[in-house]
Amino acid sequence: MVQAQRYGASGTTYSDHRPFVSQYLCDGAYKPALAHLLNISRTLPPSPEMMDDMATCYWNLGDHQTAIRLTEFVAKDIGNNPLAWGKLGAMAISVGDQAQAEAAFENTLRFNPSEVKALANLNRIKTFARNSHRANVLRKITKSRKFTTADRATAFNALGRIEDEAENTKAAFFNWRKAKALSPGTYDAKAVDIHVESQIKTYPVFDSTYASDTTGVTRVVFVVGMPRSGTTLVESILSRHPDVGTIGETTALKDCLDQYRRHVGLSGAWDWYTTLSEDDAKALGQRYLDRCSKLVVSGLPRVLVDKTPLNIFELGFAKRVLPDASFVFMSRHPLDVGLSNFSTNFFDAHPFSKSLDAIGKMTRAVFSSAEDYRMKLGDAFRWQSYEALVSSPEPQIKALLDHLDLEWSPTRLEPEKREGVVRTASVTQVRAKINTGAIAKWQRFESEISPLVDALGGWEWIRKWTATDKTFAVDQQQ
Numbered sequence: 001m002v003q004a005q006r007y008g009a010s011g012t013t014y015s016d017h018r019p020f021v022s023q024y025l026c027d028g029a030y031k032p033a034l035a036h037l038l039n040i041s042r043t044l045p046p047s048p049e050m051m052d053d054m055a056t057c058y059w060n061l062g063d064h065q066t067a068i069r070l071t072e073f074v075a076k077d078i079g080n081n082p083l084a085w086g087k088l089g090a091m092a093i094s095v096g097d098q099a100q101a102e103a104a105f106e107n108t109l110r111f112n113p114s115e116v117k118a119l120a121n122l123n124r125i126k127t128f129a130r131n132s133h134r135a136n137v138l139r140k141i142t143k144s145r146k147f148t149t150a151d152r153a154t155a156f157n158a159l160g161r162i163e164d165e166a167e168n169t170k171a172a173f174f175n176w177r178k179a180k181a182l183s184p185g186t187y188d189a190k191a192v193d194i195h196v197e198s199q200i201k202t203y204p205v206f207d208s209t210y211a212s213d214t215t216g217v218t219r220v221v222f223v224v225g226m227p228r229s230g231t232t233l234v235e236s237i238l239s240r241h242p243d244v245g246t247i248g249e250t251t252a253l254k255d256c257l258d259q260y261r262r263h264v265g266l267s268g269a270w271d272w273y274t275t276l277s278e279d280d281a282k283a284l285g286q287r288y289l290d291r292c293s294k295l296v297v298s299g300l301p302r303v304l305v306d307k308t309p310l311n312i313f314e315l316g317f318a319k320r321v322l323p324d325a326s327f328v329f330m331s332r333h334p335l336d337v338g339l340s341n342f343s344t345n346f347f348d349a350h351p352f353s354k355s356l357d358a359i360g361k362m363t364r365a366v367f368s369s370a371e372d373y374r375m376k377l378g379d380a381f382r383w384q385s386y387e388a389l390v391s392s393p394e395p396q397i398k399a400l401l402d403h404l405d406l407e408w409s410p411t412r413l414e415p416e417k418r419e420g421v422v423r424t425a426s427v428t429q430v431r432a433k434i435n436t437g438a439i440a441k442w443q444r445f446e447s448e449i450s451p452l453v454d455a456l457g458g459w460e461w462i463r464k465w466t467a468t469d470k471t472f473a474v475d476q477q478q
Contacts, residue, residue: 360455
């Protein structure tokens with residue numbers, strides 16, 4: 001535990017204390033930071049900075065409503081702070097309060113009509129008309145070097161959404177391509193392919209003798225797949241169960257593996273498999289759970305969902321250190337997944353999403369890894385068809401819950417009512433009822449996505465995927 005004395009916090013104004021509080025926050029030590037803030041608030045007058053730091057603590061400790069009230073206080077009652085209005089909007093949209101989010105972003109734009117994030121978020125809540133004033137502001141931002149590269153990419157992406165809503169497919173694709181061109185990062189397809197090839201050659205059928213008695217211990221469910229494949233939908237469905245908690249997307253699993261690699265001095269992706277002892281595996285599993293416990297304020301639940309799509313490549317390690325873990329692989333049409341990745345503004349995340357060719361190669365790698373794990377992880381692995389889930393939700397959700405040894409309730413059909421924060425690109429979609437609106441959207445863009453078709457291996461590979469997905473949709477519903 002971080003000790004208050006570590007930072008030597010003292011002083012007669014909050015500006016004296018803030019460097020030490022900031023260090024707490026940088027360390028992720030939100031509890032001691034909040035304790036210190038509450039203590040000094042008894043003697044120091046409130047300031048926007050103090051209230052803002054308190055809000056950050058409450059937010060990260062899971063008391064989202066208190067955090068929102070404090071941020072609203074900063075924005076409204078102490079000097080009409082535009083940055084606080086933007087922060088309030090981001091908080092509100094992540095907890096599903098679109099009305100409050102819209103009002104907050106509107107207030108942000110009162111102070112700065114060219115605030116790109118506020119414009120983009122309002123456009124996500126309700127798409128601007130092509131000839132609207134705000135659409136024109138976005139166009140001006142894309143042409144101005146006064147704005148950062150990230151801001152210009154955000155503006156291009158928002159314009160793509162506007163053109164898509166107007167069914168101007170070529171114009172939409174033009175803007176998405178511009179947004180991706182401004183995004184940093186490169187994708188090493190060869191390295192990913194080598195990793196999957198090593199998995200197929202190295203990792204055998206899971207040895208059930210590793211299974212342990214975990215009565216009363218948290219059981220982890222890893223929800224994986226391509227980004228934009230429906231992982232957040234499954235997370236939301238599961239989070240409606242009273243025994244289930246979620247940590248969203250996290251690097252916890254990969255960090256544990258990377259720490260072990262560094263400790264032992266490994267360089268190959270699968271070297272760990274031959275060096276990991278039983279004691280090491282137990283220690284790493286506990287380290288992972290300890291890391292997760294810091295992300296769940298009320299304590300670890302009976303079932304914990306880790307919804308990090310690209311953990312698909314590390315399921316062998318996950319099963320080794322957490323023998324009772326379960327896995328749900330989301331299988332969505334590769335062309336819909338590809339289009340969704342290309343049209344989403346990840347900016348500096350997921351560099352594979354910058355080009356249709358790279359998206360196709362990543363998709364092939366993800367499905368190759370999933371097919372291998374399906375055979376080797378046995379009953380712990382569920383191949384979940386996205387199309388089947390949204391087309392026939394009740395039988396699919398019943399089968400999903402049965403796979404995870406969770407009881408059925410009609411409330412599981414209402415993932416849009418989930419509580420808590422959504423921090424992914426699906427933040428607005430997940431607040432809608434289960435629907436089929438995202439199926440076959442790729443058909444409008446067929447001519448634009450031809451490089452994606454080629455990278456996937458042509459229509460023959462896509463037809464093979466379609467047949468496989470339909471087979472699992474039937475088999476796993478029974």
